[in-house]
Amino acid sequence: MMYSKEFAKVLYEALEERVTMDHLEPFIEKPKHLERGDLAFPCFSLAKTERKSPQLIAQEVSQKINSPLFEKVEAAGGYLNVFLNKQEVTAQVLEEILQKKQNFGASNSGKRRTVAIDMSSPNIAKPFSMGHLRSTVIGQSLALLLAQCGYKPVKINHLGDWGTQFGKLITAYKHWGNEEKVKANPIKELLALYVKFHEEAEKNVRLEAEGREWFKRLEDGDEEAAKLWKWFRAESLKDFSRIYKLLNIDFDSYAGEAFYNDKMDHVVDLLESRGLLTESEQAQVVSLEEEDLPPCLIKKSDGATLYATRDLAAALYRKETYNFEKALYVVGGEQSLHFKQLKAVLKKLGFDWADDLVHVSFGMMRKDGKKMSTRKGQVVLLEEVLQESIALAKENIELKNPNLPNKEEVARQVGVGAIVFNDLKNYRMNDIDFSLEDILRFEGETGPYVQYTHARACSILRKAAWDGEKEMPIQLSGEQEWEVIGLLMAFPETIKKAAAAFDPSRVAKHIIDLAQAFNKYYAEVKVLQEDEQKESRLAFVSAVTQVLRKGLSLLGIEAPDEM
RNA sequence: GCGCCUUUAGCUCAGCAGGAUAGAGCAGCAGCCUCCUAAGCUGCAGGUCAGAGGUUCAAAUCCUCUAAGGCGCGCCA
DSSP: OOSHHHHHHHHHHHTTTOSOGGGTGGGOBOOSSGGGOSEEEEOGGGHHHHTSOHHHHHHHHHHHOOOTTEEEEEEETTEEEEEEOHHHHHHHHHHHHHHHGGGTTOOOTTTTOEEEEEEOOOBTTSOOBHHHHHHHHHHHHHHHHHHHTTOEEEEEEOOBOOSHHHHHHHHHHHHHOOHHHHHHSHHHHHHHHHHHHHHHHHHOTHHHHHHHHHHHHHHTTOHHHHHHHHHHHHHHHHHHHHHHHHHTOOOSBOOOGGGGGGGHHHHHHHHHHTTOEEEETTEEEEOOTTTTSOOEEEEOTTSOBOHHHHHHHHHHHHHHHHOOSEEEEEEEGGGHHHHHHHHHHHHHTTOGGGGGEEEEEEOOEEETTEEOBTTTTBOOBHHHHHHHHHHHHHHHHHHHOTTOTTHHHHHHHHHHHHHHHHHHSSOTTSOEEOOHHHHTOOSSSSHHHHHHHHHHHHHHHHHTTOOTTSOOOOOOOOTTTHHHHHHHHHHHHHHHHHHHTTOTHHHHHHHHHHHHHHHHHHHHOOTTOOSTTHHHHHHHHHHHHHHHHHHHHHTTOOOOSOO
């Protein structure tokens, strides 16, 4: 759909095949300013081989080009600028989108190969905080993008349902817990206990040891510990499922850390048999000196397992179960060392597929410039933010469109869309300082802005009773539509790049640009005006709705037809 | 101390497999609803691209160093 290949071919001929395609196509670029044309080729690189000034080359080549696809070729400075035939290209682009509909931009380059995605992974007995939102929405969008490229994503919610923290929690419950209170308000009460534990632990050092002891008992199958753990876990999952429902996200697997309990001996044995395990300060470690990394802790001095042990077991299990081509870990950047170690240990075990593990790292969500800490009770609850956003969306609806039929559902779509979009619109590596004000903004570069643009476009189609099924030739000069057309045709390429770079923000930026361009058009052109081009304009509007909806859906955001 | 990440307009960020006058949004100011949803559109104002060297015909973009901030560096995950 991009025309750079055609341009390169034409250049190739104009240069009488003295320069290979490989030296032409990659250099073709899109001028920053529309007045400079649609595609440009800088001739500087040819100056040496052609032994002419770039200006002269551009001049000469421009005169040799004669293609029906280009309506104008211009030499400007050392650049060769071409202007596409707007009418022709507009018709081609629109016809393709209307024919492919929601499959526009899809490819099968993934050949149905599996990509495991470790994502979301909230901690049991802790509230689902804003911090966990990032992994959840980035993972979800990557799954959608990869599916779009023909891969088979497997979304794994690697629940944080095991570890010393449960020893601490059990300790806290034993000391200060109250069954009735926890039953009445599970997560809130468990969080309070967890916070209290850390407060008390500062005064009483013995608590930490007690926490470790309880965890050890849990690992050894102590009945009381297990019972409490099961209870905490069940309550937490109930809480999480409410949030996943709001976000409209589901998982292929909820195999969390505890799932690997019976699979860790195997890992330890394996390490042992290869002679990789050494004792250090009473703990079992794998030395990674050759790799220039700190040693990887496998077993604590009391014999209990660690995060790394579980992740090793998980990697082996996933490879065996899913035979993935790639395994993504959508986990915060602060764990990058852990993943380096994980891969290094797998490599030492002789598993070459360790190279297929990818840490899809992202920046930290901070509050007032500081890391959010569950231990200190400084968390912003995702559910509260979601509900607030939904309520605000509802207010807007009452104000702007009080007769809207399904207000509640639309308010949910818009409110949630605002939050998800806000998280995905920036490059994932950036740290984000939590700002309720920014998140609850529905104007400018936001999810609701894109949704609104889509809804307005839908509204036009509704008024015209447009049915996309009938075939008809597109008759548009393309002059006013041109900026939008450019963005429509570049969309498939954006999907590919976003998937390849594991970067949903590219899609978000693309649909913002598209929405902006279309809103400009909307302000200038009366689509429903009765003339010969009306049907073609409707086709154009329909294509825009298709791509906007597709773009939003790839971010995991819904697109109401009316709002 | 070592490693990774970040630094572009008052604020939040695009742009970075080098290319033509550095772009949005928010905030500010000035306009636009007898007309397809004003969650919109138009205009104005706002920048030594952290700093210094280097590579190149060409550097916000690549390399080196410096500075500032963040994160990590053995029994947390």
